[in-house]
Amino acid sequence: MYKLGQRIIIMSDKFEQSLPIGEYGYIIAYDRNADNAFDYVIRVPKANRNFYVPAADIELEEVLIKLEVDKLEREALIDFALATHNAELFHRIMNGDQEPEEEDNSGNEPQSKEDFMRQVRLKAWI
Numbered sequence: 001m002y003k004l005g006q007r008i009i010i011m012s013d014k015f016e017q018s019l020p021i022g023e024y025g026y027i028i029a030y031d032r033n034a035d036n037a038f039d040y041v042i043r044v045p046k047a048n049r050n051f052y053v054p055a056a057d058i059e060l061e062e063v064l065i066k067l068e069v070d071k072l073e074r075e076a077l078i079d080f081a082l083a084t085h086n087a088e089l090f091h092r093i094m095n096g097d098q099e100p101e102e103e104d105n106s107g108n109e110p111q112s113k114e115d116f117m118r119q120v121r122l123k124a125w126i
Helices: 061-083 087-094 113-125
Strands: 007-010 024-030 040-044 049-053 058-060
Touching (some): 007 040, 007 061, 058 061
Antiparallel strands (some): 007 024, 007 058, 024 040, 040 049
16 A cells, blocks of 8 residues: 555556546545545646546556666666677576576587577577
């Protein structure tokens, strides 16, 4: 449950009430009526209106910023791994920080740059 006064972002409009999706607002009240589908009353300064919204329609701004930062960090690491031809880092990022998969044809031989780039292009193609 969000606290009063927290800054939120409107993510969806499930009840089609013409919510300004993508705009920010502030939680100004809880709707404690058990017979009501709405959880919060929010104030959207840009629309100069109050809206009743369910919890699924809104998300905290801090959570969205953290998700975006994590996504950008992952993309930057992938770009760095490709630019430096660091296959180990690339595999760790793509597999979710797990150990790189063992390949059948690679015994203890290091992988050439051409083979690594071919595999990257193949995965990008798929």
